[in-house]
Amino acid sequence: MEQVRFAVIGAGFMGSLLARIGHALPYACCVAVADVDGGRAQVLARQCEATAYRDYRDMLKREQVGAVIVATPEFDHREPALAAAQQGCHLFVEKPLATTLDDADAIIKACSDAGTQLMVGHILRFESGYAMLKQAIESGNIGRFLSAYARRNTPISEARRLAGRVSPVTYIAVHDIDQFLWYHPVTVKAVSAKAVRGQVWEELKTYDFAWITIEFEDGALAVEEVGWGLPETWAGWASPASWGGFGDVQMNVIGTQGVLNLNLTPMNVMACDREGWKLPDTRHWPNLNGKPAGAARLELEHFFECVAQGDTPVVTGADGRRSLEVVLAAEQSIAGDCTVYLHH
Ligand SMILES: NC(=O)c1ccc[n+]([C@@H]2O[C@H](COP(=O)([O-])OP(=O)(O)OC[C@H]3O[C@@H](n4cnc5c(N)ncnc54)[C@H](O)[C@@H]3O)[C@@H](O)[C@H]2O)c1
Incomplete structure (x- = not known):
């Protein structure tokens, strides 16, 4: 397969992870990194033997790249995505695709006009347990x-890291909302949600936890409990340094003839030592032989395969938009204390 030269815009947590994963693939090579924080860009560029930029427009002008990973903050995907698409680059845009439907539409249109691929980073589609639930539903088993x-x-450390820039519905619930819509591709009729305020609210003025109810046109329901107010001790260990923490995560699907139950709390490794109990991430981006593996690697392999072979990705821009529409309805429901009806 032809090697794809790619660039990353946003060298923070996710951009760094994805750049290192992509760069380690035999058929992709990270050649440039842009971040408004020049220091971050340089650190990541050094790790990938790439060139660092502060300004992504400057980078796109100077570098010949076939693909771009957009990993800027949620509300700031539109401009970098448009600039990259206009240069003819295939796009991997982190979830949520955007934070307004207008931005999502602009990104989708830019890629369509340019004839380039657009994949949204809904990583759970590449997590084997979630994908197996989809297979069982599609096969009619339930x-x-x-x-x-x-x-x-998730632990409160995640809320503190993002410092109030986004809510847990837009940042976290969008993952499971994408799964609900993937498992049950039926029009969403209504969304209602309530949020509760605790320690996170006191510190950062974003709510701590929320409950979201999605009602489909055929009467089916999907409910999500989401939040980031678990104590830091949930994932606060120092050793081994390579063990990352995760959260309290489940998915339960009920049909007329069966039930599917996925429990990633713990994922499959539990430990107790001098620091207490540890439930490490073994599936999303565990560290194997010094490199990130797991679902994050599988989603990027898929992206670069689609780019090389001209295939449509498993998660399209339209999928990202549908999940965003439900996220925005849930946010509106919380803010207005009302049920939000879609497509009427
Ligand atoms: N798939 C997942 O599980 C997962 C996990 C975490 C984050 N994310 C998503 O990834 C995206 C990035 O989140 P993060 O946690 O890495 O954030 P982050 O704050 O760690 O990193 C964002 C980076 O973008 C840089 N930046 C901001 N504006 C920029 C601009 N205009 N041009 C260039 N660089 C700019 C910032 O300086 C920062 O380094 C978000 O959409 C987030 O929701 C996904």
Whole structure:
């Protein structure tokens, strides 16, 4: 397969992870990194033997790249994505695709006009357990889909890291919302959500936890419990340094003829030592032989394969937009204390 030269815009947590994963693939090579924080760009560029830039426009002018990973903050995907698409680059845009439908539409249109691929980083589609639930639903094993329940709660350290720039519904719940819509591709009729305020609210003025109910046109329901108010001790260990923490995560799907149950709390390794209990991430981006592996690697392999072979990715811009629409309805429901009806 032809090697794809790619660039990363946004060298923070996710951009760094994805750049290192992509660069380690035999058929991709990270040649440039842009971040408004020049120091961050340089650190990542050094790791990938790439060139660092502060300004992504400057980078896109100077570098010949076939693909760009956009990993800037949630509300800042539009301009970098448009600039890259206009240069004819294939795009991997982190989730959520954007934070407004207008931005999402502009990104989708820019890629369509340029004839380039657009994949959104809904990583759970590449996590084997979630993908196996999809297979069982599609194969008819549980009969007609009736309801799903998802839980995704993370430690408060994640809320503190993002310092109030985004809510847990837009940042975290979008993962499971994408799964609900993937498992049950039926029009969403209504969304209602309530949020509770605790320690995170006091520190950062974003709510701590929320409950979201999605009602589909056929009467099926999906409910998500989401938040980032778990204590830091949930994933606060120092050793081994290569062990990353995760959260309290489940997915339960009920049909007329069966049930599917996925429990990633713990993922499959539990330990107890002088620091206490540890439930490390063994599946999303565990460290193997000094390199990140897991679902994050699988999603990028898929992206670069689609780029090289001209295939449509498993997660399209339209998928990212649909999840965003439900996220925005949930945010509106929380803010207005009302049920939000879609497509009427
Ligand atoms: N798939 C996942 O599981 C997952 C996990 C974490 C974050 N994310 C997503 O990844 C994206 C990035 O999140 P993060 O946690 O890495 O954020 P981050 O704050 O760690 O990194 C964002 C980086 O973008 C840089 N930046 C901001 N504006 C820029 C601009 N205009 N041009 C260039 N650089 C700019 C910042 O300086 C920062 O280094 C978000 O959409 C987030 O929701 C996904």
